[in-house]
Amino acid sequence: MRFNPSHLAAIAVSLITLMAPVMGFWRLPCRGVLTVARIDPIVDPGIPSMHAHSIHGPNNFAMEVTSDDLLASECTSCEVVQDKSAYWTPSLYFINPSGEAELVKQVGGMLVYYLPRGDNVQAFPRGFRMLAGDTYQRNFTLPTPDPPKAVWAEKDKTQFSLGQKAIGFNCLNYDNPPEPSLMRHNFPDRAFIDSKCKDGIRMELVFPSCWNGKDIDSPDHMSHVAYPDLVDVGSCPNGFEKRLVTLMYETIWDTMAFKGQAGEFVLSNGDPTGYGYHGDFIEAWENDVLQRAIDTCTNLSGRVEDCPLFQLQSEDDQRKCTIENPKALGGERYDFNPEGLPGKVPIIRGPGYALRPISSPSAPETMPKPVVPDPKVKLPQDDQPVVPRPETTTAPPPPTTPAPKTPGMVSEKPKLEQPYTTSYSTKGSTIYEIVIIRTTVTKTVDLPSPTAQAKRHENRSGVKGRFRRHGHALNH
Structure with a gap:
């Protein structure tokens, strides 16, 4: 034209x-x-x-x-x-x-x-x-x-x-x-x-x-x-x-x-x-x-x-x-x-406000919200390693002592903390945002000895991966 x-x-x-x-x-x-x-x-x-x-x-x-x-x-x-x-x-x-x-x-x-x-x-x-x-x-x-x-x-x-x-x-x-x-x-x-x-x-x-x-x-x-x-x-x-x-x-x-x-x-x-x-x-x-x-x-x-x-x-x-x-x-x-938008910029359609990456000099210091994992999404393969983004990593929260529980009660409801780390990986035309959430699980169990009346409180901490996929391949 x-x-x-x-x-x-x-x-x-x-x-x-x-x-x-x-x-x-x-x-x-x-x-x-x-x-x-x-x-x-x-x-x-x-x-x-x-x-x-x-x-x-x-x-x-x-x-x-x-x-x-x-x-x-x-x-x-x-x-x-x-x-x-x-x-x-x-x-x-x-x-x-x-x-x-x-x-x-x-x-x-x-x-x-x-x-x-x-x-x-x-x-x-x-x-x-x-x-x-x-x-x-x-x-x-x-x-x-x-x-x-x-x-x-x-x-x-x-x-x-x-x-x-x-x-x-x-x-x-x-x-x-x-x-x-x-x-x-x-x-x-x-x-x-x-x-x-x-x-x-x-x-x-x-x-x-x-x-x-x-x-x-x-x-x-x-x-x-x-x-x-x-x-x-x-x-x-x-x-x-x-x-x-x-x-x-x-x-x-x-x-x-x-x-x-x-x-x-x-x-x-x-x-x-x-x-x-x-x-x-x-x-x-x-x-x-x-x-x-x-x-x-x-x-x-x-x-x-x-x-x-x-x-x-x-x-x-x-x-x-x-x-x-x-x-x-x-x-x-x-x-x-062939890899998509220069800089591997993900396509964000809205209508919600597109989150500012923390790496931006003018960005507010905010973390992305945790997201519910999509069971249909597979993690990146080994030949597509996740590259950590140090600027989005926060130190893990200090361990806390759980409150005592009634003997014989079992509680395994996880408590989701703030994102532990956030990183990105690209596979083909799909950009994965990997959000690691720190989870604290408190469990109370009975001791195996029949004569023991005391309870042992065990505080286990671990991490679980949650991720979301920003797809910018189109299906037509």
Whole structure:
């Protein structure tokens, strides 16, 4: 499928109908993909990221990077050469019934919308970073479809609700009128995609634009910013009165390349629903170009060509700007991975919130709950040894003395403690999560001697394996 520039006007009109009042804006084309890799210098600096991303921006992008590093880059995969900012989202994969993962191609790269909305809109301060979306979300907690913004209630305007509404999955069919932006907040049904979306799926993500005016980042990379009460327009909450230019990411994926094939589409973070779609941003605009553009580039066309401040480069030059993936990733395959999603990420369907692994730097210190073993599931074979995860191992609880029991009574009801260890193993296209539960059994028995009246209390401790299987092979 080819990208059709003639439909940009229709897309822009769809976007403008979402925004009110109508103001100047521009969409920044990033036709080149810098790389696809498990790199995320915001959430996982210096280590392989938990899942793969499609990354756009300058060639100094790395597992650890600053805005000054980005500004020193020799090239960028985006059209405006004064912009060395970095933009990235999860990649989209097609998982076939045998569990192999094939990267879905982008159509035309990414478009980054810069939308000056509100009063006294400011450029991002130097070194600014932020995230939008929640990689662990697996459901939508509000009624669908969204009611008109004019009648949004307080429950529609919480930051949690606004973050969910800031995600969109647009079904593209250029033979029909375009769908409104942010109309659908989940990935469409596969049959719907094959029959209705002949020009692909466009993923949309709006970032917060209300700022606390002091922090360029925060521990969770989100708390220093907030959404206005209508997602992209409206009033900012108390403490976040500074208005930044609004960012919106828009990426088209060639889903029709897989029409009729058995399998499913899954984001690289193991999300088949789309509710966990998210994006990252690091600012790196040269000098004061961004602020000057906000103040003077008011053409409603949205074309970067209509802003004389911008120095532009060709699409060929954008596509030439790439990087080699770090050696720390060990030559991991991203275009086609026979072992499933890169990083062996399990597919978690929800609707419950996907548990954060303890290894994540930003994860809360929580343990997964014990699960009831499935009698149909077999343990991994000897040629697939379980690899312990030290970071999820807790010390066993100290032994306790059982309370005395009435002579002649027998008690064998086990007491389940907290998980003793947790580990993971992969067999084929199935990922096993092995949760070891410490069990204490107290048993009171009579002594064998007929003359003995005393009882012996025996406290036995042991471990029993409980496991669950995260299957991401499909049966079609």
